[in-house]
Amino acid sequence: MMDTTSRIFVAGHRGLVGSAIVRRLQSEGYGNLLLAGRDCLDLRDNTAVDRWFATERPDYVFLAAAKVGGILANDTYPAEFLNDNLRIQSNVIDSAWRHGARKLEFLGSSCIYPRFAPQPIREDSLLTGPLEPTNEWYAIAKIAGIKMAQAYRKQYGFSAISLMPTNLYGPGDNFDLAGSHVLPALMRKFHEARLAGSPEVTVWGTGTPRREFLHVDDLAEAAVFLMRTYDSPEIVNVGTGSDVTIAELASMVARAVGYGGRIVYDSSKPDGTPRKLLDVSRLHSLGWKASIELEQGIASTYRWYLTRR
Numbered sequence: 001m002m003d004t005t006s007r008i009f010v011a012g013h014r015g016l017v018g019s020a021i022v023r024r025l026q027s028e029g030y031g032n033l034l035l036a037g038r039d040c041l042d043l044r045d046n047t048a049v050d051r052w053f054a055t056e057r058p059d060y061v062f063l064a065a066a067k068v069g070g071i072l073a074n075d076t077y078p079a080e081f082l083n084d085n086l087r088i089q090s091n092v093i094d095s096a097w098r099h100g101a102r103k104l105e106f107l108g109s110s111c112i113y114p115r116f117a118p119q120p121i122r123e124d125s126l127l128t129g130p131l132e133p134t135n136e137w138y139a140i141a142k143i144a145g146i147k148m149a150q151a152y153r154k155q156y157g158f159s160a161i162s163l164m165p166t167n168l169y170g171p172g173d174n175f176d177l178a179g180s181h182v183l184p185a186l187m188r189k190f191h192e193a194r195l196a197g198s199p200e201v202t203v204w205g206t207g208t209p210r211r212e213f214l215h216v217d218d219l220a221e222a223a224v225f226l227m228r229t230y231d232s233p234e235i236v237n238v239g240t241g242s243d244v245t246i247a248e249l250a251s252m253v254a255r256a257v258g259y260g261g262r263i264v265y266d267s268s269k270p271d272g273t274p275r276k277l278l279d280v281s282r283l284h285s286l287g288w289k290a291s292i293e294l295e296q297g298i299a300s301t302y303r304w305y306l307t308r309r
Contacts, residue, residue: 009058012065020220085141166239170216204269207247239278
């Protein structure tokens with residue numbers, strides 16, 4: 001069992017997910033955290049990763065490191081999204097097993113599922129149809145990570161589990177309009193429009209796609225819970241079990257920011273997958289449910305955003 005003295009490596013500890021997992025672990029009294037930023041350990045470098053694991057010998061590994069971004073970033077840098085993520089996953093999973101880690105948790109993404117998967121999406125929908133073209137490079141890399149974790153369990157008996165979070169948001173998010181996901185992008189757009197007194201804000205797409213959003217602190221709680229309690233090759237969806245349209249989301253963000261202008265939708269821009277709602281019945285059966293409501297989470301994230309301006 002993972003306890004407060006265990007040596008725990010959080011790969012990607014400065015990112016949205018990794019930083020939330022660190023906060024959660026610290027709040028629960030885990031004090032022996034191994035943190036290595038990109039400035040001292042490039043997870044794409046096989047030799048460097050192997051040397052680091054040989055020296056540090058972590059007991060537990062949260063693999064939260066990844067190259068991530070929204071539709072624009074995925075469409076602009078497909079080679080990097082595929083290559084960087086494949087290298088990070090391969091290096092960390094192999095070195096964790098090779099140097100005696102007791103358990104590894106791989107953080108995937110709901111984009112692994114087919115574009116037209118039946119809703120809500122069950123875990124067994126994986127590899128049953130074509131992917132969403134706007135992020136297939138990232139999705140393929142994440143699918144490879146799942147299969148690598150399963151392969152190392154099957155061949156070597158390595159305890160590796162895989163979590164598939166839905167769309168995430170919260171403190172530590174990326175608000176760069178060129179590379180961010182929809183919620184932080186909307187927050188920045190509405191914030192800047194309010195400051196500038198702009199009469200309207202343009203949102204990509206038609207506003208009709210439906211998306212599920214999970215606060216990253218909820219994900220972190222689930223990640224620590226599953227690291228302690230779950231040990232099976234089957235992937236686990238992590239989400240809220242409910243979704244909203246992009247138009248509804250935009251209205252929520254506008255209210256939180258205090259923007260009162262018009263919201264215009266640019267239908268010439270891609271919508272992405274029509275709907276992406278996860279079936280979280282497996283997670284619920286294991287004894288965990290999300291607790292942060294979307295409007296509450298958006299409001300607290302905006303307060304955090306204002307402290308970083």
